[in-house]
Amino acid sequence: MTVPNPTAAPTLALPTVHVHGATSWRRRVFLILVAMLPAVVAFVVVLVAPLRVGVGVDVSVSVLPSWSLTLVVWMLLAVRAFPPIARWSRHAASTLCAAAWAVGAAVSTMDRDAVAWSSAAIVVIVVATFTGLWLAWWVGGLRFGVVWPLVRPAPPAASPTTRSAWSETVTHTTYTVLLLVLSGLAAIFFVAVGFESGVWVWLLPLAALALLSAMSFTVRITADRRGLRIRSRILGIPLVTVPLDRIASATAALIDETEWGQVGSTADRELTTIIHRSGAALIVTRTDGSMVVVTADRPDLAAAVLESLRAQRPRG
Numbered sequence: 037m038t039v040p041n042p043t044a045a046p047t048l049a050l051p052t053v054h055v056h057g058a059t060s061w062r063r064r065v066f067l068i069l070v071a072m073l074p075a076v077v078a079f080v081v082v083l084v085a086p087l088r089v090g091v092g093v094d095v096s097v098s099v100l101p102s103w104s105l106t107l108v109v110w111m112l113l114a115v116r117a118f119p120p121i122a123r124w125s126r127h128a129a130s131t132l133c134a135a136a137w138a139v140g141a142a143v144s145t146m147d148r149d150a151v152a153w154s155s156a157a158i159v160v161i162v163v164a165t166f167t168g169l170w171l172a173w174w175v176g177g178l179r180f181g182v183v184w185p186l187v188r189p190a191p192p193a194a195s196p197t198t199r200s201a202w203s204e205t206v207t208h209t210t211y212t213v214l215l216l217v218l219s220g221l222a223a224i225f226f227v228a229v230g231f232e233s234g235v236w237v238w239l240l241p242l243a244a245l246a247l248l249s250a251m252s253f254t255v256r257i258t259a260d261r262r263g264l265r266i267r268s269r270i271l272g273i274p275l276v277t278v279p280l281d282r283i284a285s286a287t288a289a290l291i292d293e294t295e296w297g298q299v300g301s302t303a304d305r306e307l308t309t310i311i312h313r314s315g316a317a318l319i320v321t322r323t324d325g326s327m328v329v330v331t332a333d334r335p336d337l338a339a340a341v342l343e344s345l346r347a348q349r350p351r352g
Contacts, residue, residue: 050316050336052290063304064113066175071108071133074140074164081144108136115303118248119266119275119310122303126176130169137168176304201260202341204332205269208253208299208312215250251275252301252310257318257330259286259338261345264320266310266330275301276308276328278320280349285321286342288335290314296329 115121115128141164145157153161251268252275258265263280267273293299293314302309310330311317318335320328320342332338 050288050290053319054295063175067112067129067133067172068109070168070171070175071112071136074137074168078140078143108132114248117301117303118251119301119303119308122308123305125303126173126305129176130172133172134165134169138165140164199337199341200345202338203256203258204334205256206312206332211253211299215246215253218246249300255310257332257338259341264328264342275310278322278328280345282322283320283342283346284323286339287319288339289317289319291317291329
């Protein structure tokens, strides 16, 4: 006879929810494509009409599109992966894409023998800058939708009236170990190459992206009278804070990581996710309609606590 393990997490009978439309990873892909377009055009122009001017020692203007593209792509990924700036990620991404379009247009229209532009070239640069800004803003505004099943299984019984707080630590061990290994390799690379080479300047955005992404690898999730709080255990930085009076609903469900932005964190105005795996997750909907999704072992308990506390609040 099989003896049940009292310490094992129970199997949760939760509904599976899906997301459709412009999900977070699709937005990131579209934004990278928007940022790539002017760099590709500038690269073709430079091949047809090579530039014969430099901007510094051993630095040619012709490499500026590829350098700016690399910088913009890493920064785009960074601003879309840091939950504290979720509300401004669309503005930041649009500004970065506008900068990429400005650099691409400037290189494409520059005089071939001098760092100079005609009046028509300046008009092209301005138009390109606003075009990149508008395209990125449009991509950032693409809508997504959450699809609930028509019939939801009954969630496991909780004790919402006897608990006023819940907390849990969630860690993605594999990614945490991988980050430590890559950090060690990066340190060795910098020591071997040296800072005088200038390569480290272009790798700084990559390091920033790695650090910001790592913030979500190990987090502490707390649900109490203050609302929902998700704090990174790396540097102790708060990632998500939703006051109790801004919570419209809290529920537990099963999610597929491939639909919700892959493992890690994504930051959008409408949807912020901190996902460590496919499976059970806490889904909190704010009063403005935006959502927070975070994976946990017992999201049903967190949802029960938040719903119980919401019910106890006086109705204004």
